Amino acid sequence: MDSKSAAENFIERMGVISQADGQTRISGRILGLLIVEGRPFTLGEMAERLQISKASASTNARLLRTSGVIRLVSHAGDRQDYYELGTDPYRRMMATVGERLANIGAEVLEAEASFPPNDMDTRRRVHQLADFYLRMAERLKDWSDHPENGPAPAPRHNS
Amino acid sequence: MDSKSAAENFIERMGVISQADGQTRISGRILGLLIVEGRPFTLGEMAERLQISKASASTNARLLRTSGVIRLVSHAGDRQDYYELGTDPYRRMMATVGERLANIGAEVLEAEASFPPNDMDTRRRVHQLADFYLRMAERLKDWSDHPENGPAPAPRHNS
DNA sequence: AGTCTCGTTCAGTCAACACTGAACGAACTG
DNA sequence: CAGTTCGTTCAGTGTTGACTGAACGAGACT
Numbered sequence: 001m002d003s004k005s006a007a008e009n010f011i012e013r014m015g016v017i018s019q020a021d022g023q024t025r026i027s028g029r030i031l032g033l034l035i036v037e038g039r040p041f042t043l044g045e046m047a048e049r050l051q052i053s054k055a056s057a058s059t060n061a062r063l064l065r066t067s068g069v070i071r072l073v074s075h076a077g078d079r080q081d082y083y084e085l086g087t088d089p090y091r092r093m094m095a096t097v098g099e100r101l102a103n104i105g106a107e108v109l110e111a112e113a114s115f116p117p118n119d120m121d122t123r124r125r126v127h128q129l130a131d132f133y134l135r136m137a138e139r140l141k142d143w144s145d146h147p148e149n150g151p152a153p154a155p156r157h158n159s
Numbered sequence: 160m161d162s163k164s165a166a167e168n169f170i171e172r173m174g175v176i177s178q179a180d181g182q183t184r185i186s187g188r189i190l191g192l193l194i195v196e197g198r199p200f201t202l203g204e205m206a207e208r209l210q211i212s213k214a215s216a217s218t219n220a221r222l223l224r225t226s227g228v229i230r231l232v233s234h235a236g237d238r239q240d241y242y243e244l245g246t247d248p249y250r251r252m253m254a255t256v257g258e259r260l261a262n263i264g265a266e267v268l269e270a271e272a273s274f275p276p277n278d279m280d281t282r283r284r285v286h287q288l289a290d291f292y293l294r295m296a297e298r299l300k301d302w303s304d305h306p307e308n309g310p311a312p313a314p315r316h317n318s
Numbered sequence: 319a320g321t322c323t324c325g326t327t328c329a330g331t332c333a334a335c336a337c338t339g340a341a342c343g344a345a346c347t348g
Numbered sequence: 349c350a351g352t353t354c355g356t357t358c359a360g361t362g363t364t365g366a367c368t369g370a371a372c373g374a375g376a377c378t
Contacts (some may be wrong), residue, residue, distance in 0.1 A: 006273040010285065013270055017263055022181035024366060035284050042271040043325070053368050060324060062367095079324060079376070090291040104176055111172055114165040125194050126169065139302065183336060202355070212338050217355060219336095238346065238354060 007036045009159060011050070026052055029061040039071055039120075040082035068092035091144045098140030105133030166195045170209070185211055186219040189242075190228060199232055199241035227251035250303045257299030264292030 011032035018028020029050050034041060041049075046057040061083050064070045071086040086092060108130035115123050170191035177187020190207050193200060202210075205216040220242050223229045230245040245251060267289035274282050 006275070007281075009273060010267075010270040013266060017266070020181065023180065028365080035288060036281055038280055038284055055326075055369075056367055057355095058327090062326090081325070090288070093291075104287070107172060107176070111165070111169040114168060116165070121197055122166075122195055123167070125197055129249070130253075131196060136253070143298065149338080178336095188333080213355080214339075214357080215337055217357090221356090240355070 010036055024063070026050070026056050026061055027064055030057070030064060032090075034070060034083065038085075039122055042080040042082055048084075052142050066128040067096040069096075069121070094140050094144040098137045098144065101133050101140065102137035105137055107131050108133060163176075163229060169195055175283075183219055183222070185209070185215050186223055187252050189216070190218055193229060193242065193244050195243075201239045201241055201245040203239070205242075226255040253303040257296045257303065260292050260299065261296035264296055266290050267292060 011029050014032030014035075015025040015029040018031070019025040021028075029052075030046055033046065033049060043054055043057045043061060046052070046061070047054045050057070051150060061070065065072060065083070068086050069089045069092050070083045073082045073084055108126065110127040112123055112130060115126065117123075170188050173191030173194075173277040174184040174188040176270060177190070180187075188211075189205055192205065192208060202213055202216045202220060205211070205220070206213045209216070219304045220229065224242070227245050228251050229242045232241045232243055234241060267285060270287060271282055271285040274285065276282075
């Protein structure tokens, strides 16, 4: 029972975090559920456990799936869709963020090109912004490709 | 005139980006304005130029100021508050994001502690999430402290 | 074919929140 | 001490968008 409330608490926190990050609350709760339980869930199970509609479960699971954070698994002889955590879900999250930043950087570069060539100072300032986004995106990409580097390595655990 | 529309276009894009990032649209537009114009602005000037209320200008400028992206400058003999880009505004943005991630990581660690000790697997999965946030935060901190490292170095310009 | 059980889609609703207008407080000027 | 001009605060409003309920479509089993 204590375990149950700890799980619910964690799931709810994940929802709030997700929402503060610009995502939907439900997608965070689904992710939290899959992390806590550590087993595949059907859309129906999610809906019942999280007290949400099947529509929301479907939509948000699809959303999480497109970014590779969760994956769809199918059991033989079972028509239902099971969702579970993808491989390296957090690296996928980073990669997704990196892609978004790269898109923003490209967009800012576009905007820079629309300024007249003689506005040197303006173009330089705008270019600095684009550079920030692009460098950030590239670093995230590097990191998601080589997660072993970097500070605070995770304590190794034998599965 | 072409320069003007390019500026407005850029400012508007910054607003959309800011909104997509979970910030307010106006804060992005203010930032875009300061980047494009490259000079200090008063709240009244912002309100007029961006066609927003003084209240919004005040609130959003305050918001940007707390993260150090823009700074308040005072001209002698002028009661008005002038806002301009802070020093290394993008590094400050990174640092702010890093702080938020560190807070989330700490929060997840808290949640992990609330699980019963015998739920080894659950605790491990939750811990991996906390680790992700904390490592991300630390890396962002490193980046904001050492901006010279990393791919695609910005072209140096003599101020 | 008929029925049942899935997942998805779409219009409608509801709540969160950005934004505004007006009132207030503060600091300077005459 | 009025009068003025700032910036801030707060209640009210408008809008976006997440979420729901119901209808629909697709397979599967009898």
